[in-house]
Amino acid sequence: MDLRVGVIGTGAIGEDHIRRLTNVITGVKVAAISDINAVKAKRIADKFGAKFYNTGEEVIEAPEVDAIVIASWDPTHAQYVIESIKAGKFVFCEKPLATSADDCKRIVQAEIVGGKQLVQVGFMRRYDRGYGQIKSVIENGEIGAPLILHCVHRNRIPGPKHTTEMNIKNSVIHEIDVLRWLLGEDYKTAQVLMPKCSSLSENGLQDPQIVLLETQSGIRIDIESFVNCQYGYDVQCEVVGETGTVRLPDPANVVMRSSGARSYEIFPDWMDRFVEAYDAELRQWVDAVKEGALKGPTAWDGYVACITSDACSEAREKGTIVSIFIPECPAFYK
Numbered sequence: 001m002d003l004r005v006g007v008i009g010t011g012a013i014g015e016d017h018i019r020r021l022t023n024v025i026t027g028v029k030v031a032a033i034s035d036i037n038a039v040k041a042k043r044i045a046d047k048f049g050a051k052f053y054n055t056g057e058e059v060i061e062a063p064e065v066d067a068i069v070i071a072s073w074d075p076t077h078a079q080y081v082i083e084s085i086k087a088g089k090f091v092f093c094e095k096p097l098a099t100s101a102d103d104c105k106r107i108v109q110a111e112i113v114g115g116k117q118l119v120q121v122g123f124m125r126r127y128d129r130g131y132g133q134i135k136s137v138i139e140n141g142e143i144g145a146p147l148i149l150h151c152v153h154r155n156r157i158p159g160p161k162h163t164t165e166m167n168i169k170n171s172v173i174h175e176i177d178v179l180r181w182l183l184g185e186d187y188k189t190a191q192v193l194m195p196k197c198s199s200l201s202e203n204g205l206q207d208p209q210i211v212l213l214e215t216q217s218g219i220r221i222d223i224e225s226f227v228n229c230q231y232g233y234d235v236q237c238e239v240v241g242e243t244g245t246v247r248l249p250d251p252a253n254v255v256m257r258s259s260g261a262r263s264y265e266i267f268p269d270w271m272d273r274f275v276e277a278y279d280a281e282l283r284q285w286v287d288a289v290k291e292g293a294l295k296g297p298t299a300w301d302g303y304v305a306c307i308t309s310d311a312c313s314e315a316r317e318k319g320t321i322v323s324i325f326i327p328e329c330p331a332f333y334k
């Protein structure tokens, strides 16, 4: 029987996930849809044969909905995740799990009280082939112990609501999660350096930024966050180990020789760059929900990422190095 999913949020990624759940992944259908922008949500509901609801809460309560996908704006995530837990329904929440560690903590507490893991967070880089290969290289000891990581996260242009704080809380949060997953350890300190601001930056956005993290064992990480780089969506990651290095490959694209140059296209945005990871992530989630036990990034992973991104925000505001305190992971999540 098909899993019947309710989707809250029909913006860029919401509509893409609805397409994916309808046309790419088998054994699932989108049964209900809601967005604060009712006109857009109704159009998408009609296009994909789903029922439109006025509010996210109604989607969560709908009897024809087995599980929830949250793809609405960041500040709405916590309330919808908690409502889904109360309704006893599995919920896939796009990153970030919430906009503060305190809200994530409320989610973790609600899930533990409910007694069952229902929440998965959309940290889809864990499903990317390149990051998976880097993880294998590290775990097989092929480059020795990791010592330093150099990362780049560039977007062509920022969205209309993007703020200085979101460079980390909405964007670098991907690196915060996937590097913790690669290395298998939490962070100890955070620092944020503010280089000269791009003259193309608008509305007071401070961009680019450099995030410096230190892990519990002393591995040093630098992440360039540049959301207005103009030329394309570019994600890079290099791990320097004791006996070698490993780096993320550039995504496969044809190489063109033309006009005296050799070139290949850089994807314009995340949707194309990580399409296979999004497919794999939601395919695994659908299968796991049907089996009754999730396997992907947990509410605890979302909480730890938010503790770290909150520390980065504090470090940027104060201009100092900030210590990061991660509580002991409860047995519930081990």
Ligand code: NAP
Residues within 6 Å of the ligand: 008, 009, 010, 011, 012, 013, 014, 034, 035, 036, 037, 056, 071, 072, 073, 074, 076, 094, 095, 096, 122, 123, 124, 170, 270
């Ligand atoms: P978007 O295009 O702005 O879409 C967000 C949608 O949520 C908009 O239609 C917005 O309506 C709607 N919305 C706002 N408040 C709502 C509410 N209370 N209830 C229901 N809908 C509400 O943004 P997006 O790029 O799709 O991002 C959506 C979420 O996905 C964000 O949390 C983002 O961090 C995440 N995301 C994750 C990835 C990834 O790589 N995993 C990639 C992209 C986005 P209005 O436009 O009318 O406000």
